[in-house]
Amino acid sequence: xxxxxxxxxxxxxxxxxxxxxxxxxxxxxxxxxxxxxxxxxxxxxxxxxxxxxxxxxxxxxxxxxxxxxxxxxxxxxxxxxxxxxxxxxxxxxxxxxxxxxxxxxxxxxxxxxxxxxxxxxxxxxxxxxxxxxxxxxxxxxxxxxxxxxxxxxxxxxxxxxxxxxxxxxxxxxxxxxxxxxxxxxxxxxxxxxxxxxxxxxxxxxxxxxxxxxxxxxxxxxxxxxxxxxxxxxxxxxxxxxxxxxxxxxxxxxxxxxxxxxxxxxxxxxxxxxxxxxxxxxxxxxxxxxxxxxxxxxxxxxxxxxxxxxxxxxxxxxxxxxxxxxxxxxxxxxxxxxxxxxxxxxxxxxxxxxxxxxxxxxxxxxxxxxxxxxxxxxxxxxxxxxxxxxxxxxxxxxxxxxxxxxxxxxxxxxxxxxxxxxxxxxxxxxxxxxxxxxxxxxxxxxxxxxxxxxxxxxxxxxxxxxxxxxxxxxxxxxxx
Numbered sequence: 001x002x003x004x005x006x007x008x009x010x011x012x013x014x015x016x017x018x019x020x021x022x023x024x025x026x027x028x029x030x031x032x033x034x035x036x037x038x039x040x041x042x043x044x045x046x047x048x049x050x051x052x053x054x055x056x057x058x059x060x061x062x063x064x065x066x067x068x069x070x071x072x073x074x075x076x077x078x079x080x081x082x083x084x085x086x087x088x089x090x091x092x093x094x095x096x097x098x099x100x101x102x103x104x105x106x107x108x109x110x111x112x113x114x115x116x117x118x119x120x121x122x123x124x125x126x127x128x129x130x131x132x133x134x135x136x137x138x139x140x141x142x143x144x145x146x147x148x149x150x151x152x153x154x155x156x157x158x159x160x161x162x163x164x165x166x167x168x169x170x171x172x173x174x175x176x177x178x179x180x181x182x183x184x185x186x187x188x189x190x191x192x193x194x195x196x197x198x199x200x201x202x203x204x205x206x207x208x209x210x211x212x213x214x215x216x217x218x219x220x221x222x223x224x225x226x227x228x229x230x231x232x233x234x235x236x237x238x239x240x241x242x243x244x245x246x247x248x249x250x251x252x253x254x255x256x257x258x259x260x261x262x263x264x265x266x267x268x269x270x271x272x273x274x275x276x277x278x279x280x281x282x283x284x285x286x287x288x289x290x291x292x293x294x295x296x297x298x299x300x301x302x303x304x305x306x307x308x309x310x311x312x313x314x315x316x317x318x319x320x321x322x323x324x325x326x327x328x329x330x331x332x333x334x335x336x337x338x339x340x341x342x343x344x345x346x347x348x349x350x351x352x353x354x355x356x357x358x359x360x361x362x363x364x365x366x367x368x369x370x371x372x373x374x375x376x377x378x379x380x381x382x383x384x385x386x387x388x389x390x391x392x393x394x395x396x397x398x399x400x401x402x403x404x405x406x407x408x409x410x411x412x413x414x415x416x417x418x419x420x421x422x423x424x425x426x427x428x429x430x431x432x433x434x435x436x437x438x439x440x441x442x443x444x445x446x447x448x449x450x451x452x453x454x455x456x457x458x459x460x461x462x463x464x465x466x467x468x469x470x471x472x473x474x475x476x477x478x479x
Contacts, residue, residue, distance in 0.1 A: 019047065022115055033108075034075070036049065045057060074093075074100075077091075079112050164185075165188065168183075174210055176355060176419055176421055180297070182299040182346055183233055183254075210466070221277050224277045234276045236250070237249075246289070256269050262294035295351070296349055300319075332347075367411060379395050422478065423478060438451045438455045
């Protein structure tokens with residue numbers, strides 16, 4: 001008879017999970033009570049002590065849902081928690097020992113209770129972990145898209161195995177521009193990650209509206225006060241224009257970006273000093289820099305440079321010197337990420353490449369009835385030398401329709417711009433702030449078909465408010 005049931009029960013109750021609890025059970029009954037023992041969960045062995053190989057590798061415990069089976073030298077006991085079966089225990093004796101008795105069934109039944117509870121709570125914890133992991137994967141920044149006019153290098157490492165409060169984003173904007181975002185929510189763990197997920201979604205939504213950089217941070221600040229009271233977030237938001245080769249930067253309490261010139265000279269930039277997101281009633285300002293082809297902008301969170309006992313300004317200067325001395329962002333990031341860190345680490349480096357001027361064409365048109373016909377001719381004469389002759393019929397039709405709409409709603413000159421990257425982009429800008437809405441025209445309607453055609457034939461199209469009016473654009477894939 002097992003002499004220390006209470007001690008074994010206590011050990012299983014104090015175990016750190018089902019693996020340890022089932023091990024304690026098997027090792028407690030062998031050899032004092034049985035010559036072999038195994039615990040089965042979902043038909044497979046969770047733990048076994050079976051020197052002679054007497055027990056099967058899989059067993060679903062058929063027939064023992066309610067009471068233990070006693071069959072001479074084989075004892076099978078169900079493991080049940082809160083009325084639900086979670087597994088079974090199987091014990092065996094060899095022929096040199098007397099058969100099991102009812103007292104043995106009672107002893108094993110006492111051991112089955114804590115083992116079943118450990119398995120039940122282990123399953124519950126695993127399901128919670130799986131749910132949490134699914135949510136975390138949804139919040140974790142993914143690979144940035146490949147975009148014309150720039151090259152992207154990035155590294156991301158949360159302080160723990162799970163995502164924290166850091167994030168980055170690369171968001172395409174109209175006109176082949178791109179928004180670059182790095183943010184850091186104060187704190188760690190799930191609470192910071194939840195706030196990060198909300199703010200990241202808000203930034204993506206605000207960016208899609210093509211708001212100025214300072215307005216994005218202002219709107220994000222207002223949202224943060226509603227979403228996360230008493231939580232501060234630093235964020236840097238940049239907009240790069242590969243045609244104009246300019247970059248606008250707005251910072252909310254974030255560490256300063258570093259600009260590495262084509263000649264290798266590194267400079268710590270000084271955007272206007274603005275408080276972090278979440279304080280409210282804060283005006284945000286921007287700075288604009290020349291984004292020369294071949295130069296690189298480095299955005300990062302404090303986990304990359306922070307060292308205990310060292311002023312953060314000294315750490316940023318150390319990073320600048322290393323970049324100036326030729327340390328690649330990949331080597332630098334890999335070095336940091338391979339070490340143990342107590343904070344999340346995020347690095348986003350963008351090398352500016354620009355869009356060649358020969359791939360950009362722009363005109364200013366008077367809003368006259370002849371403007372659509374002139375536009376169709378301009379499109380034909382531009383796309384031919386660009387090697388895009390097969391695209392001319394659709395491109396000139398859609399460009400003409402956008403200009404026709406603009407002529408009807410403005411008295412001032414209209415701007416037409418064509419860009420050739422991995423897509424053909426056509427933009428029509430005017431001084432009317434009203435954004436057009438696509439609708440399916442009825443059989444007797446005299447207008448409304450232009451934007452409907454654009455919606456049907458273009459791969460993508462959109463509208464955005466700009467200083468002094470609006471821009472309507474469409475893109476077509478280049479064969």
